[in-house]
Amino acid sequence: MADASDGAPHGTAAPLDLTPAEMLAEVGEFGRRMAEGAKLFATVRDDEVQIATTPKDLVWSQDKVRLYRYRPLAESRGLPPVLIVYGLIGRYTMADLQEDRSLVRNLLALGLDLYVVDWGNPGRADRFVTIDDYVDGYLAECIDVIAAATKRERVNLLGICEGGVFTTCYAALYPETVNAMVLTITPIDFHADTVENRAGHGFINVWVRSLSGEDIDRLIAAQGSLPGEFMGSVFSMMTPMRTMTKYNLDLLDALGDRKKFLNFLRMEKWIADRPDHPGEAAKQWLKDLYQDNKLVRSAFELGGRTVDLKRITCPVLNVFAQDDHIIPPATSQALRGKIGTEDYTELGLPGGHVGVFVGGKAQKLLGTGIADWIAARG
Amino acid sequence: MTIGRGSAGMDQFDAFKAMGEFWARTGLAFLAPPGLGSGAASWGSFPPAFDLGGVTEAQASLARAWASASTLSQTLASAMQTASVADDPTAGAVLARIFDPQAWLGGTADFGAALNRMSEGPQFANLWQTERRVAALVSAFAALRQAQSRHQTVMLDAWTRAAGTFAREANARAGRGEGYASGREMMQHWIETANGVLLEVQRSDAFLASQRDVLKAATDLRLAQQDVANFLSDLYGQPTRAELDDVHRSLTELRREVRALKKDRRAAARRAKTAAGEESHG
Numbered sequence: 001m002a003d004a005s006d007g008a009p010h011g012t013a014a015p016l017d018l019t020p021a022e023m024l025a026e027v028g029e030f031g032r033r034m035a036e037g038a039k040l041f042a043t044v045r046d047d048e049v050q051i052a053t054t055p056k057d058l059v060w061s062q063d064k065v066r067l068y069r070y071r072p073l074a075e076s077r078g079l080p081p082v083l084i085v086y087g088l089i090g091r092y093t094m095a096d097l098q099e100d101r102s103l104v105r106n107l108l109a110l111g112l113d114l115y116v117v118d119w120g121n122p123g124r125a126d127r128f129v130t131i132d133d134y135v136d137g138y139l140a141e142c143i144d145v146i147a148a149a150t151k152r153e154r155v156n157l158l159g160i161c162e163g164g165v166f167t168t169c170y171a172a173l174y175p176e177t178v179n180a181m182v183l184t185i186t187p188i189d190f191h192a193d194t195v196e197n198r199a200g201h202g203f204i205n206v207w208v209r210s211l212s213g214e215d216i217d218r219l220i221a222a223q224g225s226l227p228g229e230f231m232g233s234v235f236s237m238m239t240p241m242r243t244m245t246k247y248n249l250d251l252l253d254a255l256g257d258r259k260k261f262l263n264f265l266r267m268e269k270w271i272a273d274r275p276d277h278p279g280e281a282a283k284q285w286l287k288d289l290y291q292d293n294k295l296v297r298s299a300f301e302l303g304g305r306t307v308d309l310k311r312i313t314c315p316v317l318n319v320f321a322q323d324d325h326i327i328p329p330a331t332s333q334a335l336r337g338k339i340g341t342e343d344y345t346e347l348g349l350p351g352g353h354v355g356v357f358v359g360g361k362a363q364k365l366l367g368t369g370i371a372d373w374i375a376a377r378g
Numbered sequence: 379m380t381i382g383r384g385s386a387g388m389d390q391f392d393a394f395k396a397m398g399e400f401w402a403r404t405g406l407a408f409l410a411p412p413g414l415g416s417g418a419a420s421w422g423s424f425p426p427a428f429d430l431g432g433v434t435e436a437q438a439s440l441a442r443a444w445a446s447a448s449t450l451s452q453t454l455a456s457a458m459q460t461a462s463v464a465d466d467p468t469a470g471a472v473l474a475r476i477f478d479p480q481a482w483l484g485g486t487a488d489f490g491a492a493l494n495r496m497s498e499g500p501q502f503a504n505l506w507q508t509e510r511r512v513a514a515l516v517s518a519f520a521a522l523r524q525a526q527s528r529h530q531t532v533m534l535d536a537w538t539r540a541a542g543t544f545a546r547e548a549n550a551r552a553g554r555g556e557g558y559a560s561g562r563e564m565m566q567h568w569i570e571t572a573n574g575v576l577l578e579v580q581r582s583d584a585f586l587a588s589q590r591d592v593l594k595a596a597t598d599l600r601l602a603q604q605d606v607a608n609f610l611s612d613l614y615g616q617p618t619r620a621e622l623d624d625v626h627r628s629l630t631e632l633r634r635e636v637r638a639l640k641k642d643r644r645a646a647a648r649r650a651k652t653a654a655g656e657e658s659h660g
């Protein structure tokens with residue numbers, strides 16, 4: 001254990017080189033920002049921090065699951081429809097955070113026919129819902145509904161994170177119904193965090209492997225779910241000091257600029273909206289995938305069938321974030337060579353797990369990258 | 379101003395101590411006992427403030443009274459049998475019942491006990507069962523506190539390491555005649571130093587093991603709470619968690635079956651349509 005006295009004073013200059021006048025000015029600046037912040041808080045209206053505002057219509061629902069179709073924002077390019085599939089950790093609203101930072105709007109503006117599935121807010125009553133239900137049940141139903149509504153035999157899938165795992169499983173189980181699949185920040189090899197072993201990257205992988213299967217079973221037995229708040233804590237641990245400073249230093253920085261401040265609030269709104277993950281599905285996610293790494297080995301079973309990656313025959317675009325600390329790039333890139341098609345493309349974008357969707361530069365590249373790739377496979 | 383104990387001006391270590399506490403709280407907040415939800419009770423409100431000593435004393439009093447009554451009953455019955463009905467076993471049995479204090483407490487033993495359970499809820503025997511569960515709960519609570527203390531030790535060790543590194547670097551800067559241009563810059567240096575150490579610590583075996591222990595202890599506590607809740611729910615005729623889980627499991631399975639049936643029906647309709655099309659073209 002290190003002793004703080006190791007760093008006992010020995011220099012002559014003052015580390016904090018401020019005169020009393022400068023110190024006073026710094027304190028004054030702090031006070032000014034706080035006052036401005038208080039004014040900002042007072043003037044912010046609810047409708048200014050609304051997220052996921054792109055107009056859409058409910059086209060189908062079952063249990064807690066809702067399927068929406070976005071209203072077009074541009075002339076249709078006549079391509080097969082695209083279904084956006086988010087996971088159960090966090091919500092799809094991240095893809096439509098605000099008007100100028102919205103993958104949904106970008107894709108609509110490029111003439112795509114867009115659908116999104118909302119898994120709702122699973123509660124304790126949904127403890128026994130499995131990934132089988134989500135993939136072989138709800139997702140399959142959504143695709144059936146879209147195919148019928150658009151009179152298409154195949155649709156395009158756009159999976160995000162855990163949702164990408166769902167679409168990967170679906171494409172392996174029902175290859176005849178998928179035209180093309182876009183995966184974004186999707187883990188395939190859950191042990192590939194060790195490839196780069198970057199500091200602060202892949203903590204969830206390390207953490208889940210430090211638990212036993214029984215630990216997870218008992219956690220789910222006790223909670224009935226993987227609580228969203230709990231996962232929020234795990235995410236916070238991945239950026240420990242950032243978590244500690246974001247409601248003081250970061251917020252203070254944002255207070256100087258109304259636009260920045262509203263962006264901060266919208267992001268916080270999305271982060272706070274973290275549903276509980278149904279218990280049995282969480283056990284599959286943590287044990288079968290994070291611990292036993294069954295997906296990349298084509299050993300994951302759903303509905304009594306094995307998810308064989310080689311059965312994925314549609315074209316695949318695999319998008320990863322180059323600085324993703326939650327899903328390290330190597331965990332996504334592991335898909336290369338594992339599927340039954342040569343039409344496989346990787347797109348590495350600057351930014352982190354969320355930044356790739358909401359970061360100024362990356363989100364534009366993401367929208368056009370996806371739309372152009374799909375158009376070429378329409 | 380230099381970084382270190384006993385330096386002139388503001389004692390930087392006061393600020394560091396505060397940060398250390400803040401840091402430790404992050405570990406604590408990782409799992410807010412006794413539950414994980416936002417509505418979870420705080421440490422201060424647990425264990426529930428009821429008078430266990432009072433219940434124990436009440437039970438001890440009853441036990442003493444029961445022992446006295448039983449002894450008296452047996453003595454009386456025995457004396458009567460000896461004195462007047464020694465040759466009549468039926469009369470002896472009747473007398474024994476007459477002097478059975480239990481009859482005064484609620485009728486016949488079997489029916490009375492069942493009736494009591496149905497109408498009055500817990501009996502003292504049940505209360506002991508409750509107490510055993512509460513004891514397990516308190517024990518689980520203590521285990522969680524222990525696990526958290528061990529985890530805090532790991533975190534505080536890391537914090538001390540980060541603080542030492544920061545102090546060394548800050549003083550090295552001072553030695554070179556370089557200062558921080560602002561308090562914010564100094565803070566930024568601390569944040570980066572601490573972040574680096576924390577990220578490293580989080581991958582250490584000590585951290586992962588102690589955090590796993592906290593998770594396990596928090597889970598055990600939650601399960602012990604549910605055991606008490608289930609016992610009391612059952613006692614008072616309320617649905618238990620296990621019964622609700624059964625219902626939810628059945629509901630999920632039924633939904634699954636309905637989905638499969640609908641899917642089969644749609645597929646059959648499609649096949650029929652295709653076949654009809656082929657016939658009309660054939």
